[in-house]
Amino acid sequence: MDDKEEQKALWQDKLLARKIATALADWFCKNGRLLPWRETTDPYKIWLSEIILQQTRIDQGTAYYFDFLKSFPTIESLAQASEEEVLRLWQGLGYYTRARNLHKAAQKIVHEWRGVFPSSYEKIRTLPGVGDYTAGAIASFAFGLSYPAVDGNLQRVLSRVYASREPIDSTVGKKLYLRLAHQIIEEGDASVLNQALMDIGATVCTPRLPLCDRCPLESFCKVANLPQAVDFPIKKRKVPLKDLYFFFFYLVDGEGKIVLEKRKKKDIWQGLYQLPLIESETPLKQEELREKVERMWGVEVAEHVEGKVLRAKHILSHRRLHLTFYRSSITTLFDESKTPWCEYRLISAEDLEQYPLPAAIFKYLPSFLEE
């Protein structure tokens, strides 16, 4: 008799999923967003858009999407580019691993599949930078395959509709929302249903102010029009902000050239360029900073610590960067052998914009150089 109960529950789940799917498809016809990468089923374009949009809002990402397609119209052209070219185009988007993986994945497609984008979920999922969400998005949008694409939007919508308190950042929660999404998209066109759920999350079922009266799922949703709707989804972890103290040095030599270094460490801004930098987890007193400068680059630049020019705070997700920029002249380039984790080079100041720089630098550079 438990069996019977279970059967009945399963059947009701399916029925609900079917109703939701129908409502979603109807809504999407009239209310789905028209986006450049939705006018194609070219997997390259869809992949590119998904990578760009992973941590980026549409209005910011769109320009990058077109710039990339202009510079790299084909997967081959992207594969043939240098990593630095790719990073330069990515400049300002953040999460630069996405750009490096995009580049690597293009090379993988060229070498392993002769430039033909793989058409099975499993193969797509092996591309660097492509996780469950992105693989599902490409598989369904480009190839019409029935895979869910569960991003933050879907998690929010589903946790609300089902009033699920299962945390989205738990293993159990991730599986649950994957299963719920799967149940729904099975009942129709996966591409349409995935996109409909995303659009509802983005435009109707928003984090702070859900517009339940405009939602096609209103009648199915356990928390529709209730104040507790905004409590979903639940998260278990929140990471405290960590302070970091970054001291940059804008050093000009006798010929007006400046020193630039390329980051090779596997932490933030990997592969990007920066002004010579002293990093610290604690604020540094003038004396300590001078000591570090001497240890790292030699005595000759110690005097630069005196010429403070600009201070700024730059907030990242789990980091609060306290930036200090110094400007000074140098007569000799410092000793590279002491800092194997970066490469130094002398460049002319006008060429600075040719190099991929983190936002924490290029954002403040103009006002810093005005002084």
Added chain:
DNA sequence: ATCCTGGGAT
């Protein structure tokens, strides 16, 4: 399986 990290916009 779980935790931590990457970076910028709003």
Added chain:
DNA sequence: ATCCCAGGAT
């Protein structure tokens, strides 16, 4: 203050 996915470390 909060949003966003993937991958590497533990």
